[in-house]
Every structure is written in structure tokens, then in C-alpha cells.
Amino acid sequence: MHHISRSFSKAGWRVGFLSAPIGVPHLLGAGGDASERCASSRMGGSRDPDSAVWHFVPFAPLPWGVSPIFARRSYVALAWLSARPGIRRALRGAGLLQPDFACADHFLHEGLLKAADPRISAFRRADNAAGFPGALSDFSQREADFARRSDLTIVTNCNSAQELAEKGVPHTLLVENGLLLDRFRTQRPSPTEYASDGRPVIVFVGAADARLDHGAILRAVSARSHYLWTFIGPFEGEFARRLQGAGALLPGPIPHDRLAGYLQHARVGIVPFSQTNATNLIRQVSSLKVFEYAASGLPIVGTRGCLYPNDLPVPLAICDSEQQFIDAIDRFVVAGRPAPPSIDAFDRYDWPQRLRPLFDWLGPRLDG
Structure with a gap:
């Protein structure tokens, strides 16, 4: 998603990138980049001088690693509810509250979209979250539910599109991976x-x-x-x-x-x-x-x-x-x-080229 954010900025968009939230383990020093991410969260976000992308690491007591209890629907909903005021405050300060477009790449991060309140919301399915160790038995259904609630579901390959179609998500947009x-x-x-x-x-x-x-x-x-x-x-x-x-x-x-x-x-x-x-x-x-x-x-x-x-x-x-x-x-x-x-x-693998289907999809919907 970092690469996609930079490509949107290069195309003239004003862009904010919200990373996966930090939680209590990070505050206690767990994770190789804990100190850097906690510092970013305390600062309330900062703008990268090279890409002009605003970056913010929110705090939310979400599952980190294999945490089945904390990945349940009710807990995740409460975690995002508690985190929403801080996220909205940071977005408002950056002038990015209620953006034209917002995208999340995991159903557990739907709370970021709700906090941002965008005109168009998207789910980019880069991985099969239900297949990783520690996934709950309802992850597959929750992922499909998130896809149906989103205005757009983006897939990176045809296999992913086929699996979502089998789960009742028939309409997806293929945006293949690339590089900067x-x-x-x-x-x-x-x-x-x-x-x-x-x-x-x-x-x-x-x-x-x-x-x-x-x-x-x-x-x-x-x-x-x-x-x-x-x-x-x-x-x-x-x-x-x-x-x-x-x-x-x-x-x-x-x-x-x-x-x-x-x-x-x-x-x-x-x-x-x-x-x-x-x-x-x-x-x-x-x-x-x-x-x-x-x-x-x-x-x-x-x-x-x-x-x-x-x-x-x-x-x-x-x-x-x-x-x-x-x-x-x-x-x-x-x-x-x-x-x-x-x-x-x-050239055909460059992110600006790969993102053309997404820009083409967004254009008429934002112009309207």
C-alpha cells in the first residue's frame, strides 16, 4: 500500500497513509520497529518531503499476531470505537477527513475507513487472511462481508477474484501488483x-x-x-x-x-x-x-x-x-x-501503469 499511496500522490492526489495500528504490545517495546511507530503515533502524523504523502500510525487495541480472543467481531468493533476519535482528530488536522477515496487491505482495518468517512470506500484483497495461522473460523465470512459493504473490491489476480465470487462477491476490479x-x-x-x-x-x-x-x-x-x-x-x-x-x-x-x-x-x-x-x-x-x-x-x-x-x-x-x-x-x-x-x-509493471484500471474506475464516479 505504500507504493500505491506514492503513485496516487504522483498522479496529483493529496494522500494520507494510515499504517496498521500499534497496540499495547508495541507500547511495551514488542516488534523491531516499535519505537519508530510509537513516535509517529505520538506526533499525530507527518508528511514525507519526497512523496508528499502524509503518514500516521494510529493506536487501536487490535489483535497483534495470533490473538484469537481479541480478533472476535465484538472486540474489534469496540477497539475501533475507542480509537475513532484520535484517528478523526489526526485526519482533520491533516485536512484529510472525509476524503474522496479510502482503501483498506484487511477486513480488521475497516474501522479506519469508518473513521475517515470517505465518499468511496474500497477493500484491496492482497492476501487470503483466512488462510494464515491464528485465523478464526469466521474470518472468511467476515472478509466477504467487508467486500460486500465496500463500494469497490480490488483483487491482484484472477484466483482471488474467483474465490471471492464463490463467496458471493461477483464484482471485483483486477489491479495487478507492480513496482516503483x-x-x-x-x-x-x-x-x-x-x-x-x-x-x-x-x-x-x-x-x-x-x-x-x-x-x-x-x-x-x-x-x-x-x-x-x-x-x-x-x-x-x-x-x-x-x-x-x-x-x-x-x-x-x-x-x-x-x-x-x-x-x-x-x-x-x-x-x-x-x-x-x-x-x-x-x-x-x-x-x-x-x-x-x-x-x-x-x-x-x-x-x-x-x-x-x-x-x-x-x-x-x-x-x-x-x-x-x-x-x-x-x-x-x-x-x-x-x-x-x-x-x-x-514500464508495464510500473505502479502508475498498473493503477490505470483503478484511476479509470474512479474518474467518472468522482466527477459525478
């Missing part, structure tokens, strides 16, 4: 972690969630210790400790303006989703990281199950087993980096 291409147009310096190591870099960007095959990843890292396996994102807990113990590099979340350097100087980008667990989650994934790898000139090795573009201008190996996955990485490392495609070949 400007961040990949210039060559960035190599990270110091790479330069001081010297091994070929195998890189992953994303979260260590239930969709990844943790066991297969650990076995690959151990089997190919002559590669520098780099996992960029919020990796914490036992899985992170085991990766580090096997010699992997975990730099944590990397700011978007520095991410290109970590990708441009790697050798292979990987998409190591599980082929046995969370299959319904994965079949609805159209991964942003694939576009970022490709725009950096990386060959890509992924597991079968998620959706890959069929016209990427870089080599792509889709694998059916752990051994195929490792063998494909080996082949790409031995072959060396391919000649990078022209960055103009990625």
Missing part, C-alpha cells in the same frame, strides 16, 4: 555486507510468514554454505536464529531507497514458498518481490504454486522439489549474471 520502477533505474552501490564477504549472493525479500518452506530453506542454506544467503525483511525468533547459525545474512527490513543495491549486486533472487503447506494461500500470491528481482536483472528461482508473470525479461526457473530448487540456483550461479534487460522493458 524509478528506484531501479540507476545502479546503486554494493552493500558493505556483500563486499566484505565475496561469496555469490542468493537473496530473498519478504516476511518469514507461514507461506515460506522454513525447513527447505534451512536445508538449502546448510547444503550451499559457499553462497551468501541473504534474507531481507522482518525475520525474528527461532527461524531467524537457525538461519544465522547456518551462516545466512539477516540485515532486517531495508529502506526502499536502499533495496535496489542489495538486489542489483546479488546473483539469484528466490521465491521459496512451501509446496505442501498453505497451498491455498500461495495460489493467490502474485509476489511483488518477483518484479523487484527482475528489475534488478536477477534470474529468479521459485517454487511452483504462486502466480508468476509469463513475460518477464529475465530467466525464471519454477521448481517442483527441493533438489530442483537447489539445482536451479547452482545453474544460475555458474552461468553468471545475464546481461541486464533494458529498464524500459519493465
Whole structure:
């Protein structure tokens, strides 16, 4: 949603971005970015000088992690009711109360839309929330209810549209995932972690969630210790400790303006989703990281199950087993980096292009 917000701003909209709320665990210091997010909440929001997007982190005692009790309908409704005055006060101060358009990407965040009171509300379904560990048995129904209450439901792929149609949400707008291409147009310096190591870099960007095959990843890292396996994102807990113990590099979340350097100087980008667990989650994934790898000139090795573009201008190996996955990485490392495609070949994946169907949908409704 950060990328979409920036693209709306670039198109001339006055934009506010409200992140997922902080809760009591964040106030107690839980989470790698707790102090930064709590500071943003106390400030009442701030405007990014580069994108002109106003950013605010609200406080709401909502479920954080696996919290079944606090994810119940009645509790979530009370949590948003208590948070609404503070959110409306911040939006009013920024001149963003009652906007023309507001979008949330999770049904648990519908309270943000109600607080904003927009002319047009939208639900962007980027993931299957009901499929993640800790989801309650009614999550699927609650998600469909939210979609029906919204003026517009946005999906990122046809599999997601099909599932919503089966739940009684027949009308959706397809807006495929993309990337902010400007961040990949210039060559960035190599990270110091790479330069001081010297091994070929195998890189992953994303979260260590239930969709990844943790066991297969650990076995690959151990089997190919002559590669520098780099996992960029919020990796914490036992899985992170085991990766580090096997010699992997975990730099944590990397700011978007520095991410290109970590990708441009790697050798292979990987998409190591599980082929046995969370299959319904994965079949609805159209991964942003694939576009970022490709725009950096990386060959890509992924597991079968998620959706890959069929016209990427870089080599792509889709694998059916752990051994195929490792063998494909080996082949790409031995072959060396391919000649990078022209960055103009990625224009069709740029977020302003991807968002055209949404802008076209909004235009006549706002003009009227």
C-alpha cells in the first residue's frame, strides 16, 4: 500500500497513509520497529518531503499476531470505537477527513475507513487472511462481508477474484501488483555486507510468514554454505536464529531507497514458498518481490504454486522439489549474471501503469 499511496500522490492526489495500528504490545517495546511507530503515533502524523504523502500510525487495541480472543467481531468493533476519535482528530488536522477515496487491505482495518468517512470506500484483497495461522473460523465470512459493504473490491489476480465470487462477491476490479520502477533505474552501490564477504549472493525479500518452506530453506542454506544467503525483511525468533547459525545474512527490513543495491549486486533472487503447506494461500500470491528481482536483472528461482508473470525479461526457473530448487540456483550461479534487460522493458509493471484500471474506475464516479 505504500507504493500505491506514492503513485496516487504522483498522479496529483493529496494522500494520507494510515499504517496498521500499534497496540499495547508495541507500547511495551514488542516488534523491531516499535519505537519508530510509537513516535509517529505520538506526533499525530507527518508528511514525507519526497512523496508528499502524509503518514500516521494510529493506536487501536487490535489483535497483534495470533490473538484469537481479541480478533472476535465484538472486540474489534469496540477497539475501533475507542480509537475513532484520535484517528478523526489526526485526519482533520491533516485536512484529510472525509476524503474522496479510502482503501483498506484487511477486513480488521475497516474501522479506519469508518473513521475517515470517505465518499468511496474500497477493500484491496492482497492476501487470503483466512488462510494464515491464528485465523478464526469466521474470518472468511467476515472478509466477504467487508467486500460486500465496500463500494469497490480490488483483487491482484484472477484466483482471488474467483474465490471471492464463490463467496458471493461477483464484482471485483483486477489491479495487478507492480513496482516503483524509478528506484531501479540507476545502479546503486554494493552493500558493505556483500563486499566484505565475496561469496555469490542468493537473496530473498519478504516476511518469514507461514507461506515460506522454513525447513527447505534451512536445508538449502546448510547444503550451499559457499553462497551468501541473504534474507531481507522482518525475520525474528527461532527461524531467524537457525538461519544465522547456518551462516545466512539477516540485515532486517531495508529502506526502499536502499533495496535496489542489495538486489542489483546479488546473483539469484528466490521465491521459496512451501509446496505442501498453505497451498491455498500461495495460489493467490502474485509476489511483488518477483518484479523487484527482475528489475534488478536477477534470474529468479521459485517454487511452483504462486502466480508468476509469463513475460518477464529475465530467466525464471519454477521448481517442483527441493533438489530442483537447489539445482536451479547452482545453474544460475555458474552461468553468471545475464546481461541486464533494458529498464524500459519493465514500464508495464510500473505502479502508475498498473493503477490505470483503478484511476479509470474512479474518474467518472468522482466527477459525478
